[in-house]
Amino acid sequence: MTKSLYPTFGVLLVDDEPSFLRSLGIALERSGGITHIRRCQDSRDVMGILARENIGLVTLDLTMPHIGGETLLHQIVEEHPDVGVIVISGLNQVETAVNCIKIGAFDYFVKTDEQDRLIEGIKRAIRLQELRQENQALRRHVLNDTLDHPEAFAPIVTADKGMRSVFQYLESVAVSREPILVCGESGTGKELIARATHTLSKRPGSLVCVNVAGLDDNMFADTLFGHQRGAFTGADTARAGMIEQAAEGTLFLDEIGDLSMASQVKLLRLLQEGEYYPLGSDRPKKLRARVLVATHQDLAKKQAEGEFRKDLYYRLRTHHVQIPALRHRKQDIPLLLEHFLARAAEEMGKAKPVAPAELPVLLSNYDFPGNVRELRAMVYDAVGVHRSRMLSMAVFKRAIEFNDSEATRAPVEQRSVFVADEPLPALRDVADLLVQEAMRRAEGNQSIASRLLDISQPALSKRMKKLQS
Numbered sequence: 001m002t003k004s005l006y007p008t009f010g011v012l013l014v015d016d017e018p019s020f021l022r023s024l025g026i027a028l029e030r031s032g033g034i035t036h037i038r039r040c041q042d043s044r045d046v047m048g049i050l051a052r053e054n055i056g057l058v059t060l061d062l063t064m065p066h067i068g069g070e071t072l073l074h075q076i077v078e079e080h081p082d083v084g085v086i087v088i089s090g091l092n093q094v095e096t097a098v099n100c101i102k103i104g105a106f107d108y109f110v111k112t113d114e115q116d117r118l119i120e121g122i123k124r125a126i127r128l129q130e131l132r133q134e135n136q137a138l139r140r141h142v143l144n145d146t147l148d149h150p151e152a153f154a155p156i157v158t159a160d161k162g163m164r165s166v167f168q169y170l171e172s173v174a175v176s177r178e179p180i181l182v183c184g185e186s187g188t189g190k191e192l193i194a195r196a197t198h199t200l201s202k203r204p205g206s207l208v209c210v211n212v213a214g215l216d217d218n219m220f221a222d223t224l225f226g227h228q229r230g231a232f233t234g235a236d237t238a239r240a241g242m243i244e245q246a247a248e249g250t251l252f253l254d255e256i257g258d259l260s261m262a263s264q265v266k267l268l269r270l271l272q273e274g275e276y277y278p279l280g281s282d283r284p285k286k287l288r289a290r291v292l293v294a295t296h297q298d299l300a301k302k303q304a305e306g307e308f309r310k311d312l313y314y315r316l317r318t319h320h321v322q323i324p325a326l327r328h329r330k331q332d333i334p335l336l337l338e339h340f341l342a343r344a345a346e347e348m349g350k351a352k353p354v355a356p357a358e359l360p361v362l363l364s365n366y367d368f369p370g371n372v373r374e375l376r377a378m379v380y381d382a383v384g385v386h387r388s389r390m391l392s393m394a395v396f397k398r399a400i401e402f403n404d405s406e407a408t409r410a411p412v413e414q415r416s417v418f419v420a421d422e423p424l425p426a427l428r429d430v431a432d433l434l435v436q437e438a439m440r441r442a443e444g445n446q447s448i449a450s451r452l453l454d455i456s457q458p459a460l461s462k463r464m465k466k467l468q469s
C-alpha cells in the first residue's frame with residue numbers, strides 16, 4: 001500500500017546547515033505527521049524548485065551564502081504569492097522579524113525557540129495554506145460551474161443546483177485532513193456523500209462506516225480504538241479498532257448527534273491530538289484516517305442547548321455541507337423514480353414497468369419525510385407487486401395516504417397562508433383560490449388535487465363546475 005503524503009503540497013525547508021535541515025525534517029515527520037518534505041541547502045536552487053514543484057510552504061533561513069533569506073523572501077512573495085513563507089532564523093531581533101512579516105512572511109521563529117512551538121507554527125501555516133487552496137478551488141468551481149471528477153458522484157442521481165454546489169464544495173475540500181460534517185434529514189443520501197468524498201480524497205485506505213447511535217461510551221471506545229488481550233473480562237484476544245481498519249482511508253461516523261458526552265470528549269481528544277490508546281494499552285497509536293461525520297439532527301441547536309460540546313462542534317464543522325431534503329429539490333423526483341424503477345426491475349428480474357404520467361405529479365405533491373429512502377422503498381414495493389406493463393399508482397397512493405396522516409401534515413396555523421397585516425380575503429374567494437392552486441399543483445389531475453385538499457373527488461368536481469359557471 002502506498003503511503004499518502006501530508007500535506008498534499010510540498011513543504012520546502014531551506015537552510016545552509018545540513019544538521020538543522022535534518023533535525024527539523026525528522027521532528028516535523030515524527031511529531032507533526034508532516035511527510036511531504038523537500039530539503040534545500042543551496043539558496044540559489046530555491047526559485048527553480050518553486051517553479052518546477054508543487055510547493056505550498058517554505059521555511060527560510062535568513063543568513064545564508066549566495067542569496068540571503070530576505071532577498072529570497074522578496075522574490076517568493078513577488079513571484080509565488082500563493083506560497084506561504086515561515087522564517088526560521090538564528091537572529092533574535094525584533095526589527096528583523098517585523099521587517100520579514102512586513103515583506104509578507106507568515107510567521108517568524110528563532111532557531112532557539114522550543115521545537116514544539118515551531119512545529120505547531122508550521123502546522124498552523126499548513127492548515128491556512130490548505131484553506132487558501134480550498135477557497136481557490138471552490139471559487140474556480142463555482143465560477144466555471146464545473147466538476148473535476150463527476151464520476152465520483154455518479155451514484156448520486158440529481159439535477160438540483162443545491163446538490164451541485166455541495167459536490168463542488170466537496171471537490172475542494174476532499175483532500176484536506178480536517179473533518180467534514182455532513183448534515184441532512186434521514187434518507188437524503190449522507191452515506192452516498194461520504195462514499196463520494198472518500199473516492200475524491202484518493203486516500204489509499206478504505207472507507208469504514210460506524211453508526212455511533214446506541215453505542216455506550218465503552219462500546220464507542222472499544223469499537224473505534226480496539227483493545228489488547230485481557231483489557232477487560234471476556235477480551236480473550238486483541239482486536240483492532242475501526243480507526244486501524246480505516247488505516248489511511250476514511251472513518252465515517254454516522255449519527256454523531258447521538259454521541260454521549262463522555263464519548264464526545266474521546267472524539268475531541270482523538271481529533272486534537274491525532275492519537276489514541278487501544279483499551280488496556282499504554283502505547284499510543286496514530287490516527288491516520290480522515291474523519292467524516294454525519295447527522296440528521298440540528299447540531300448547532302444541540303450545541304446551543306448544551307447537549308453537544310461546543311469545542312467538538314466547531315472542530316467537526318471545519319468543513320460542512322447541508323444536504324437538501326427531497327421536498328426542496330422536487331425536480332429530482334422524476335429522475336429518482338426512473339432510476340429506482342430500472343434498478344428494482346433489474347434486481348427482481350422483471351421488465352422495467354412504464355410509470356403513468358400522473359405518478360411524478362402525485363409524488364411531487366408529497367413531502368417525503370423519509371426523503372430518497374422513502375421514495376426508493378415505494379418504488380421497490382410497487383415493482384415487487386407489479387404485473388402488467390403499466391405501473392399501478394395504487395401502491396404509491398396507499399403509502400402516501402398512510403404517511404400523509406394528521407401527524408405529518410403541518411397544522412395550518414404553523415404555515416404562513418396569510419400575508420401579515422393585509423386585509424383578509426372573503427371565505428368563498430379563499431376556497432376558489434385553493435381549488436385553483438391544488439389543480440395547478442396537480443397539473444390538472446382531479447384525483448391528485450382532491451387528495452391535496454383532503455376532500456372527495458366528486459366534491460372537488462362539484463366545486464370546479466361552480467367555479468367554471
Ligand SMILES: Nc1ncnc2c1ncn2[C@@H]1O[C@H](COP(=O)(O)OP(=O)(O)OP(=O)(O)O)[C@@H](O)[C@H]1O
Pocket residue numbers: 155156157158184185186187188189190191192193254295296336372373376
Ligand atoms: N441522490 C440519490 N441517488 C440515488 N440513490 C440515493 C440518493 N440519495 C439517497 N439514495 C439512496 O437512498 C437510501 C438512503 O440513503 P443514505 O443511507 O445515504 O441516507 P442517509 O442520509 O445516510 O440516511 P440516515 O440519516 O438515515 O443514515 C440509500 O439506499 C441510497 O442509496
